[in-house]
Amino acid sequence: MAEMLRPLVAYTRGAGIDCRWLVIAGSPDFFTITKRLHHALHGSGGDGGPLASAERAVYEEVLAGNLVELEAVVRAGDVVILHDPQTAGLAPGLARLGARVVWRCHIGSETAGARTDAGWAFLERYVTAAELTIFTLREFVPPGCTGRPHRIIRPSIDPPAPKNQELAGGAVRAILVRAGIVEGPPGPAAATYRRSDGSPGRVDRAADIVRLGRAPAMEAPMVLQVSRWDPLKDHAGVMAAFARLPGDTLGNAHLVLAGPSVTSVDDDPEAPEVIAEVLRRWRQLPHDQRRRLQLVQLPMRDVDENGAMVNALQRHATIVVQKSIEEGFGLTAAEAMWKARPVVASPVGGLREQIVDGESGILLSGPRDESGLADALERLLNAPQERRRIGAVAHERVAREFLSARHLLDYAALLRDLASELPGPAARRVRAAEL
Numbered sequence: 001m002a003e004m005l006r007p008l009v010a011y012t013r014g015a016g017i018d019c020r021w022l023v024i025a026g027s028p029d030f031f032t033i034t035k036r037l038h039h040a041l042h043g044s045g046g047d048g049g050p051l052a053s054a055e056r057a058v059y060e061e062v063l064a065g066n067l068v069e070l071e072a073v074v075r076a077g078d079v080v081i082l083h084d085p086q087t088a089g090l091a092p093g094l095a096r097l098g099a100r101v102v103w104r105c106h107i108g109s110e111t112a113g114a115r116t117d118a119g120w121a122f123l124e125r126y127v128t129a130a131e132l133t134i135f136t137l138r139e140f141v142p143p144g145c146t147g148r149p150h151r152i153i154r155p156s157i158d159p160p161a162p163k164n165q166e167l168a169g170g171a172v173r174a175i176l177v178r179a180g181i182v183e184g185p186p187g188p189a190a191a192t193y194r195r196s197d198g199s200p201g202r203v204d205r206a207a208d209i210v211r212l213g214r215a216p217a218m219e220a221p222m223v224l225q226v227s228r229w230d231p232l233k234d235h236a237g238v239m240a241a242f243a244r245l246p247g248d249t250l251g252n253a254h255l256v257l258a259g260p261s262v263t264s265v266d267d268d269p270e271a272p273e274v275i276a277e278v279l280r281r282w283r284q285l286p287h288d289q290r291r292r293l294q295l296v297q298l299p300m301r302d303v304d305e306n307g308a309m310v311n312a313l314q315r316h317a318t319i320v321v322q323k324s325i326e327e328g329f330g331l332t333a334a335e336a337m338w339k340a341r342p343v344v345a346s347p348v349g350g351l352r353e354q355i356v357d358g359e360s361g362i363l364l365s366g367p368r369d370e371s372g373l374a375d376a377l378e379r380l381l382n383a384p385q386e387r388r389r390i391g392a393v394a395h396e397r398v399a400r401e402f403l404s405a406r407h408l409l410d411y412a413a414l415l416r417d418l419a420s421e422l423p424g425p426a427a428r429r430v431r432a433a434e435l
């Protein structure tokens with residue numbers, strides 16, 4: 001979500017709308033509860049803890065504190081777009097201030113069950129205070145929102161961002177060598193890219209990497225999954241599938257599981273546990289498999305530099321995997337497809353929307369389909385032409401459907417529709433705030 005708001009806020013301001021992005025503050029308890037909600041909306045068990053009155057009290061208290069801050073900047077008639085469960089509880093208070101409140105949910109599950117019901121039961125009283133809700137897929141709209149105004153807006157990636165921009169010849173190698181992910185020398189090119197503000201940037205930091213021995217050579221095929229350290233990203237499943245590949249297929253191929261440095265994402269309290277579990281599994285692998293797998297934590301101190309590293313990884317990867325158990329959209333797929341990589345993904349959430357199986361990528365038969373992943377990897381590692389064909393179709397699909405220009409137009413239509421319901425002078429004063 002942060003990934004998309006950065007460019008969209010900038011473009012919106014560039015279009016003459018006074019749009020601001022505000023970020024709420026929360027306590028560790030609050031983020032434990034919101035992560036529980038995140039799991040619940042995905043239909044997953046999460047930490048197994050309750051979503052009852054004690055949790056509601058913590059959730060509401062933290063958001064009440066944030067609302068006090070917002071009262072200073074939000075005026076009646078402002079459009080406020082709240083994102084995800086963390087901010088939903090602000091909707092009633094903002095509506096009382098006279099704001100036009102929209103709640104946008106970036107996650108969801110295609111199948112309802114006791115867990116999703118529990119998550120929506122917690123959120124419903126807040127979400128229904130918004131005058132409009134937005135979901136990524138029609139299947140994600142919960143029963144409480146189907147009869148109320150809602151729309152579907154699909155996410156996007158931003159082509160000039162450090163994460164998606166073309167990298168000058170040799171920069172991919174230089175960045176990966178600098179980060180320590182492939183073996184040097186860095187070659188004649190510099191590890192440079194263009195920052196979000198247009199100024200020149202250079203990758204200086206090294207990644208925090210667990211592997212056996214030396215880094216793989218630049219020439220060695222790389223299978224890559226980039227994702228947060230979240231159990232729903234099924235790192236263990238990717239490792240298990242890769243371990244099934246026969247040695248003669250593998251040659252010198254290697255697997256990179258990359259994610260943000262583990263202490264960097266405040267609202268992701270599970271990350272240390274997940275990476276500890278991934279490490280434990282890595283240690284249990286036979287030596288020959290362990291040496292083919294690197295666990296990479298990318299530094300997050302400079303988000304542009306982090307984006308450039310993700311960019312270099314995705315451009316270098318022979319195959320990109322996204323083996324999520326559940327997925328809201330799966331930006332990592334769009335990012336890799338934009339770079340004309342063949343993506344192998346679970347058939348869940350937005351991954352199914354992005355990938356037309358066999359054309360713009362490969363979809364597994366289910367989110368637990370490890371043997372299907374192993375088969376797809378084996379086939380694609382040996383089929384450079386098929387990789388190129390899929391990559392080319394994937395790039396075209398993202399260019400047509402999933403870039404920020406389309407997303408901006410969706411927001412423009414939303415603001416126009418909201419403004420058209422206001423009296424004339426107020427319509428001209430529509431300001432948008434993103435939270």
Ligand code: UDP
Nearest residue numbers: 003226227228259260298310329330331332
């Ligand atoms: N990402 C990143 N640095 C990392 C790992 C992930 O910038 O070290 C980005 C990734 O490139 C993508 C986003 O985080 O843009 C993850 O979005 P996605 O929709 O794939 O999954 P989510 O994290 O929202 O569940």
